[in-house]
Every structure is written in C-alpha cells, then in structure tokens.
Amino acid sequence: MRGYHFRVLAALDQDGPSSQAAIGHIAGMDRSDVTATIDNLASWGLVTRVLDPADRRRNVVSITDAGVARLKELDATLARVQDAVLQPLTAQERATLLQLLAKLGRGF
Amino acid sequence: MRGYHFRVLAALDQDGPSSQAAIGHIAGMDRSDVTATIDNLASWGLVTRVLDPADRRRNVVSITDAGVARLKELDATLARVQDAVLQPLTAQERATLLQLLAKLGRGF
DNA sequence: CGGATGTCAGCGTCACTGAGATGG
DNA sequence: CCCATCTCAGTGACGCTGACATCC
Numbered sequence: 001m002r003g004y005h006f007r008v009l010a011a012l013d014q015d016g017p018s019s020q021a022a023i024g025h026i027a028g029m030d031r032s033d034v035t036a037t038i039d040n041l042a043s044w045g046l047v048t049r050v051l052d053p054a055d056r057r058r059n060v061v062s063i064t065d066a067g068v069a070r071l072k073e074l075d076a077t078l079a080r081v082q083d084a085v086l087q088p089l090t091a092q093e094r095a096t097l098l099q100l101l102a103k104l105g106r107g108f
Numbered sequence: 109m110r111g112y113h114f115r116v117l118a119a120l121d122q123d124g125p126s127s128q129a130a131i132g133h134i135a136g137m138d139r140s141d142v143t144a145t146i147d148n149l150a151s152w153g154l155v156t157r158v159l160d161p162a163d164r165r166r167n168v169v170s171i172t173d174a175g176v177a178r179l180k181e182l183d184a185t186l187a188r189v190q191d192a193v194l195q196p197l198t199a200q201e202r203a204t205l206l207q208l209l210a211k212l213g214r215g216f
Numbered sequence: 217c218g219g220a221t222g223t224c225a226g227c228g229t230c231a232c233t234g235a236g237a238t239g240g
Numbered sequence: 241c242c243c244a245t246c247t248c249a250g251t252g253a254c255g256c257t258g259a260c261a262t263c264c
Contacts, residue, residue: 019245019246021245032247035247036247055244055245057246059245
C-alpha cells in the first residue's frame with residue numbers, strides 16, 4: 001500500500017461515503033489519482049464504488065468493514081513510525097513541532 | 109532547474125572541487141543521480157568535470173564563476189520562497205521550527 | 217583480490233496536465 | 241450552453257536498485 005491508499009481510507013473514515021471529487025478535496029489529491037487509487041482499494045475489498053442514482057456523474061465510494069480494519073492497522077503502524085522519527089525530540093518538543101507544522105497550512 | 113541542481117551547486121560552493129561520490133555524500137544524493145545532474149550543470153557551463161590525474165576513477169568537479177553567480181540567485185529565490193511559506197509563523201516560531209527540524213537529523 | 221568510482225537502464229511514488237466522454 | 245465528474249494517457253521530480261567497466 002502507498003500513501004494514496006491511506007489518505008483515501010482516512011478521508012472516507014472521517015467523512016463517510018463520498019464522491020471521488022470530495023475525496024480528492026479532503027485528501028488533497030488530484031481527481032485522476034483518486035480514480036486509480038480507488039480502483040486498487042476496490043479490488044482489495046476495502047471500499048465499494050457505486051453510481052450515485054441522484055447524480056449519475058458521481059460515484060459514491062464507501063469504506064467497508066475490512067477497510068476500517070485495515071485503516072486501524074495503518075494508524076498503528078503510522079504511530080510507531082512517527083514515534084521513531086520524532087525520537088530525537090522530547091515530548092514537549094514534539095508537541096511544539098506538530099503545532100507549528102499544523103499552523104503552516106492545515107495538513108501534515 | 110531542479111532541486112538536484114541546486115544541491116550540487118551548494119555542495120561545491122561549500123566544500124570546493126570534489127569527486128562525484130563526495131558530492132553525493134554531502135548533498136544526500138545517490139551517485140547515479142549525481143552523474144546526470146552534473147551532465148546538465150556542465151552543459152550549462154555552471155560546473156567543470158575533469159578526470160583526477162591522481163586517481164583516475166574520480167572526476168574532479170568544480171563550480172565555475174557562472175555557477176557561483178547562479179547559486180547566488182537561487183539562494184535569494186529560496187529565501188523569498190521560504191519567507192512566504194513560513195509567513196503564518198512569527199519570527200520566534202520560525203526559529204523554533206527550524207531548530208526542531210535540525211534536531212531531527214542534520215539536514216533540512 | 218577486495219573495494220571504490222562512475223555510468224547506465226530501470227522502477228515506484230507523488231504530483232500534475234490535457235483530453236475526452238458523460239451527465240446536471 | 242456551461243459546468244461538474246470521472247477516466248485515461250502522459251510527464252516530471254525524487255529516490256532508489258542492479259549491473260557493469262574501470263581503477264586503486
């Protein structure tokens with residue numbers, strides 16, 4: 001799995017079933033990249049992609065139970081990695097760093 | 109120009125004429141990427157590449173006057189961009205951020 | 217011999233562009 | 241008609257791997 005897969009799963013977990021355009025907006029991704037990413041996630045059974053009957057331009061993408069489970073694993077892995085990366089800093093410094101980065105434009 | 113070009117110029121400006129392996133070590137780049145980058149810089153007249161008579165495995169790469177001039181322009185541009193990116197932060201916060209990032213592993 | 221150096225071809229990820237078809 | 245959405249093909253930058261020839 002790549003960063004794109006994680007970002008899409010996290011966006012769906014946060015905001016519930018969404019169109020691909022909405023996912024791209026939330027996850028900060030290009031629409032064309034969202035398409036390919038969801039192709040993968042769907043083939044792995046982590047999301048479902050259904051045509052929106054109310055607006056047939058849209059696909060309604062939803063995270064599956066397996067997707068939620070996988071996301072939890074990834075969250076745990078990410079926490080471990082982040083802990084390792086931030087190891088040179090004290091808890092106080094880590095908090096300060098994350099706060100400053102967050103101030104630099106919502107994200108990270 | 110790409111980031112690679114800047115990094116190589118900066119490394120040469122710092123350490124003087126160097127082998128490509130040394131440049132890669134200083135700039136944190138792979139040897140194979142250094143080769144292609146220096147191909148470009150040399151074709152632009154910003155560096156020279158000469159076989160080391162003392163060790164014929166090595167190329168001695170030197171920055172030219174034009175290269176130094178270009179690097180100065182890039183430094184100024186970079187300062188402007190960094191200033192724009194860090195705009196949400198106070199001077200105090202910027203200093204803290206840079207200090208914490210530096211602590212995270214020499215670089216940045 | 218082992219190890220370093222430079223070169224070359226190739227791959228994966230992230231980010232983006234442009235075009236096209238479909239539908240509101 | 242205009243605009244949004246999705247899809248597809250392609251590009252560039254960065255970082256890396258493996259292989260090879262050369263030379264210390």
